[in-house]
Amino acid sequence: MKYTFADYQKMADYIRERTSFVPLVGAVLGSGLGDLVNQVKVEAIIPYKDVPGLPVSTNKAHKGQFIFGTLNDVPCLFMQGRLHYYEGYTSEEVTSPIRLMKLLGIKYLLLTNAAGGCGANFHPGDLMIITDHITSFMPSPLYGNNLDEFGPRFPDMSDVYNADLTNKMIMRGKELGLPIKQGTYLQFAGPQYESKAEVQMAIKLGASACGMSTAIEALVANHMGLKTVGFSLITNLCTGLSDNKLSDDEVVAMGKKAAKDMTALFVETINILKNDNDR
Ligand code: HPA
Numbered sequence: 001m002k003y004t005f006a007d008y009q010k011m012a013d014y015i016r017e018r019t020s021f022v023p024l025v026g027a028v029l030g031s032g033l034g035d036l037v038n039q040v041k042v043e044a045i046i047p048y049k050d051v052p053g054l055p056v057s058t059n060k061a062h063k064g065q066f067i068f069g070t071l072n073d074v075p076c077l078f079m080q081g082r083l084h085y086y087e088g089y090t091s092e093e094v095t096s097p098i099r100l101m102k103l104l105g106i107k108y109l110l111l112t113n114a115a116g117g118c119g120a121n122f123h124p125g126d127l128m129i130i131t132d133h134i135t136s137f138m139p140s141p142l143y144g145n146n147l148d149e150f151g152p153r154f155p156d157m158s159d160v161y162n163a164d165l166t167n168k169m170i171m172r173g174k175e176l177g178l179p180i181k182q183g184t185y186l187q188f189a190g191p192q193y194e195s196k197a198e199v200q201m202a203i204k205l206g207a208s209a210c211g212m213s214t215a216i217e218a219l220v221a222n223h224m225g226l227k228t229v230g231f232s233l234i235t236n237l238c239t240g241l242s243d244n245k246l247s248d249d250e251v252v253a254m255g256k257k258a259a260k261d262m263t264a265l266f267v268e269t270i271n272i273l274k275n276d277n278d279r
Contacts, residue, residue: 003099021044023106027270031114064081079101084212092143094216102221116246126181128234130183130229142219
């Protein structure tokens with residue numbers, strides 16, 4: 001256990017001294033959504049490295065800053081770049097910005113990522129709305145003392161990805177003609193891609209996509225009672241399901257190619273959250 005509730009309050013105080021903007025939606029921008037911020041009316045930008053106690057992203061492709069601003073008049077707090085376990089941080093550290101965003105006022109969390117597809121009929125370029133996840137291969141971010149201010153010691157995990165909002169995303173995405181799939185996301189620690197046998201295991205466990213992020217973030221959000229939704233861009237088929245050798249280049253290239261579809265689903269999701277009257 002590294003952080004106390006008071007540590008998170010200190011981080012929030014630091015940000016509050018710099019902006020009074022209160023976001024409704026927190027959003028983690030995965031590969032492919034970097035340019036979305038061009039559509040945002042920006043109010044404030046705060047790099048992770050400036051926030052006392054917050055870990056710093058080491059991934060070159062990820063920027064590492066909070067962007068406060070409105071998208072379609074919805075007050076949002078964007079994480080441009082996320083922290084990953086494979087960078088050497090604990091699960092607790094990786095998910096600390098999610099805790100901070102909760103203290104800054106968010107009610108909803110929108111998670112996005114790039115993932116390998118292993119579901120039947122999945123294709124690179126598909127957008128998978130996440131309906132559930134498997135975090136069993138990751139150390140729990142809740143390990144250690146429970147921070148009762150955030151949530152219970154033994155939180156229920158039966159509805160991590162809000163079913164009502166998720167169904168609306170699936171319906172709306174299909175209406176817009178986007179290549180929508182749905183399924184369970186399995187988080188591995190990375191940074192290596194899966195072996196062929198690991199992919200076969202993932203399929204047997206019921207996963208439709210494998211990646212190296214997101215599920216522990218959703219777990220922590222659920223611990224705090226945030227309404228969470230998420231989607232993956234399927235950048236490639238998982239190891240052994242095509243003849244390709246996997247590389248980051250392929251993932252980044254598909255992120256660029258599918259940016260338009262991802263952005264469309266993202267903006268539509270923001271509208272769905274804005275119109276949620278169960279708040
Ligand atoms: N596996 C894990 N993470 C990924 C993949 C993959 O195939 N593609 C993009 N991120």
